[in-house]
Amino acid sequence: MLVNQFLFLGAVLFCIGVYGVLARRNAVLVLMSIELVLNAVNINLVAFGAMWHATDPANLSGQVFALFVIAVAAAEVGVGLALVLMIYRNRQSIDLDEVDLLKG
Amino acid sequence: MFGLLVAQNIAFYVIAALIVFGALRVVTCKNLVHAALWLVLVLAGVAGQYILLAAEFVAVTQVLVYLGAIVVLFLFGIMLTRAKTGHDLELDNPTPAKVGAGVIGVLLLGVMGYALWDAWRGQELGDIVVQRTAEVSDSLFSTYLLPFEVISVLLLAALIGAIVLARRD
Numbered sequence: 001m002l003v004n005q006f007l008f009l010g011a012v013l014f015c016i017g018v019y020g021v022l023a024r025r026n027a028v029l030v031l032m033s034i035e036l037v038l039n040a041v042n043i044n045l046v047a048f049g050a051m052w053h054a055t056d057p058a059n060l061s062g063q064v065f066a067l068f069v070i071a072v073a074a075a076e077v078g079v080g081l082a083l084v085l086m087i088y089r090n091r092q093s094i095d096l097d098e099v100d101l102l103k104g
Numbered sequence: 105m106f107g108l109l110v111a112q113n114i115a116f117y118v119i120a121a122l123i124v125f126g127a128l129r130v131v132t133c134k135n136l137v138h139a140a141l142w143l144v145l146v147l148a149g150v151a152g153q154y155i156l157l158a159a160e161f162v163a164v165t166q167v168l169v170y171l172g173a174i175v176v177l178f179l180f181g182i183m184l185t186r187a188k189t190g191h192d193l194e195l196d197n198p199t200p201a202k203v204g205a206g207v208i209g210v211l212l213l214g215v216m217g218y219a220l221w222d223a224w225r226g227q228e229l230g231d232i233v234v235q236r237t238a239e240v241s242d243s244l245f246s247t248y249l250l251p252f253e254v255i256s257v258l259l260l261a262a263l264i265g266a267i268v269l270a271r272r273d
Contacts, residue, residue, distance in 0.1 A: 001109070001112055001113060001116065001156075001228075001229045001232075002224075002226070002227065002228060002229065003224050003227045003228070003229050004220055004221065004224045004225070004227065005113075005116055005120075006153065006157070006229075007220045007224060008217060008220060009120045009123065009124075009153070011213060011216040011217055011220060012124055012127075012213065013123065013124070013127055013146075014212075014216070015209040015210070015212050015213040015216070016124070016127040016128060016130075016131055016209065017127070017131075018205075018208065018209050018212060019131055019205050019206060019208070019209035020130065020131030022197075022201070022204070022205030022208060022209075023131065023196055023197055023201065023202045023205040023206070024131065024195060024196060024197070025194060025195060025196055025197050026136065026195045027185075028136065028178065028181050028182055028185060029130075029131075029136065029139060029195060031178070031181075032130055032139060032140065032143050032178060033130070033131055035143065035147075035170075035174065036127050036130065036131075036143075036146065039146065039147065039150045039170075042150065042162075042166075043150060043153055046153075046154055046157050046159045046162055047157060047229070049157075049159065049235070050157040050158060050159065050229060050230075050232055050235070051227075051229055051230060053233060053235055054229065054230030054231055054232065054233060055230065057233065060235055060239055060240050060243040061243070061247075061248075062159075063159050063161065063162050063235060063240050063243075064240065064243055064244050064247075064248050066159070066162050067161075067162060067165060067240075067244070068248075068251060068252075068255055070162075070165055070166065070169050070170070071169075071255045071258075071259060072255070072258065073169075073170075073174070074169055074173065074174060074259070074262075075258055075259050075261075075262035075263075076262075077174050077177055077178070078177065078262050078263060078265075078266040079262050079265050079266050079269070081177055081178070081180075081181040081266070081270075082265070082266040082267075082269035082270040083269060084181060084185060085181070085184060085185065085269070085270050086269055086270070088184070088185040094185050095194070097197075
């Protein structure tokens with residue numbers, strides 16, 4: 001198999017995620033789109049990891065980095081949803097267009 | 105060997121099509137819960153791609169953490185932030201903004217696709233050797249021990265932060 005197969009899949013998933021972040025207005029859906037972006041990155045990391053592993057069997061950096069990204073993504077979703085919950089509690093809505101306190 | 109390669113390629117393209125379709129549904133779906141369920145398809149497909157890349161431990165972690173924990177968290181988030189008034193709030197930005205987002209996405213895809221094609225054209229993945237969990241843990245607990253500890257502190261801080269933020273005073 002070619003490396004580019006996986007890299008292109010990652011690129012497509014990344015761009016769909018970016019579209020979701022820009023086009024959605026609901027905060028939970030924006031967080032889901034961010035998950036798509038993080039998964040795209042993980043596909044790239046594991047694909048490059050497999051490629052390096054084929055030439056240097058002692059090198060497993062790709063997989064280890066993917067695990068770190070998964071752990072950070074879990075932390076991000078936890079804090080992100082807590083923030084969304086706070087916004088909902090204070091404003092009765094999670095419409096991102098209404099969160100404009102800093103606009104002055 | 106050749107037959108196995110063909111099978112791998114077929115599996116790759118089937119799973120890739122599922123992932124792309126599911127991802128498109130996640131960002132266009134009109135129903136929040138359906139979007140979360142399409143996300144399950146995407147995440148499971150990504151786990152399948154890890155299996156194809158012989159990264160078994162990452163695949164299992166993907167299923168446990170993403171499918172088991174993060175999707176449930178999202179469903180809870182959806183449940184707790186439903187509008188009490190009953191009428192469905194607008195989920196998407198107005199159409200001009202959506203068109204702009206689509207243009208940005210396609211342009212980004214074009215740039216990244218060209219860059220990838222230019223840099224990795226014809227590069228073979230090589231013989232995919234199974235990367236065993238024992239090797240991954242050896243690497244994790246020797247070379248990457250310090251980042252691992254930092255990640256655990258980060259997770260703890262994020263958990264405490266989430267509890268403090270979401271607590272009802």
